[in-house]
Amino acid sequence: MLQDLHSHTYYSFCGKDTPEAIVEAAIAGGLSLFGITDHNYGIGYSRFDVFTNPVAPSLSQDYGRTLRRYYDHINLIREKYAGQITVLRGIELCTLSDGAHDRYCLPEHADISYFDYCLIENLDSPSSITGGDLFAYARRCACPVVGVAHTDLFAHIARLGLDPYDYFRRMAEQNIFWEMNVSYDSIHHYREHAYMLDFFADPAKQELVRRSGVRVSVGFDGHKVEDYLPERVSDYCRRLEAMGIRMPFEN
Numbered sequence: 001m002l003q004d005l006h007s008h009t010y011y012s013f014c015g016k017d018t019p020e021a022i023v024e025a026a027i028a029g030g031l032s033l034f035g036i037t038d039h040n041y042g043i044g045y046s047r048f049d050v051f052t053n054p055v056a057p058s059l060s061q062d063y064g065r066t067l068r069r070y071y072d073h074i075n076l077i078r079e080k081y082a083g084q085i086t087v088l089r090g091i092e093l094c095t096l097s098d099g100a101h102d103r104y105c106l107p108e109h110a111d112i113s114y115f116d117y118c119l120i121e122n123l124d125s126p127s128s129i130t131g132g133d134l135f136a137y138a139r140r141c142a143c144p145v146v147g148v149a150h151t152d153l154f155a156h157i158a159r160l161g162l163d164p165y166d167y168f169r170r171m172a173e174q175n176i177f178w179e180m181n182v183s184y185d186s187i188h189h190y191r192e193h194a195y196m197l198d199f200f201a202d203p204a205k206q207e208l209v210r211r212s213g214v215r216v217s218v219g220f221d222g223h224k225v226e227d228y229l230p231e232r233v234s235d236y237c238r239r240l241e242a243m244g245i246r247m248p249f250e251n
Contacts, residue, residue: 001241001250003033004233005090006119006149006179006219011038011070012092014187017225019077027085029230033249035219036074037090037119040112041104043070063110067091071115088116088249092149095120095137098127105129113142117248119149119179119219124156132160138176145248146174147217150181152195154205168212177215177248182236185220185227200236206243215248216240 007022008015019036026034044063071089078087091112094104112118118141122128130137138146148171157164171178180196199205209216218236222228240247 002031002234002237004220005035005217006221007036008038008223012042015223021225023081025225025228033086035088035090037092040091040093040106063107090117091115092119095122095128095130097129115143117145118143119147121149123151146176147179149179153178165208165212168214172213177217179217179219181219181221183221187223210245216245217248
């Protein structure tokens with residue numbers, strides 16, 4: 001299955017395009033599954049000037065309404081393009097809490113359980129509110145499917161002193177997938193993620209992941225439609241298929 005489970009629209013402060021524009025780029029690129037995963041704080045605060053104003057009041061109490069409005073909009077996009085591509089309603093969650101990023105995190109009371117899936121970022125940061133505990137935070141999210149975005153999980157697991165096979169097996173059992181972030185665009189300064197390149201070059205890691213049953217996604221992490229490379233996404237999806245590694249949302 002040719003899929004991209006990481007993309008951003010103008011709902012993310014760093015995104016540029018309408019949901020229609022990025023979905024149509026995915027359709028033109030031959031993808032069959034496309035997930036829209038705007039940043040929780042872009043959705044929740046809506047206005048960048050309010051979000052960045054240090055004296056502005058917190059808008060966390062409005063998160064329930066802003067999250068639902070976003071979900072409803074993406075759901076309309078899903079319906080509009082049904083028959084051409086399957087659009088999933090996702091959200092990317094910042095978990096940094098270091099003083100400078102306190103407004104970035106999802107408020108404790110915010111419900112995202114109705115989203116198709118969420119992507120957790122910053123899991124391996126010392127400042128992450130997860131404390132490095134993926135499984136506890138996944139339970140808090142309560143989405144039917146959870147993903148770990150742009151994180152070197154082998155390195156993270158080693159720091160925790162855990163067995164990688166057991167960790168990945170536990171992820172598989174709890175519907176948590178691992179993202180291979182294949183971004184190559186101006187927003188990310190055409191920098192490729194080292195963990196992703198390492199994984200695709202290491203047969204031993206590929207075999208461990210395959211045996212564990214954990215699912216692995218491909219995400220371009222697009223922010224500008226003119227930078228989008230669906231052929232790059234398709235290439236990495238086919239590599240996973242050739243390895244016998246299943247992707248999320250496949251039967």
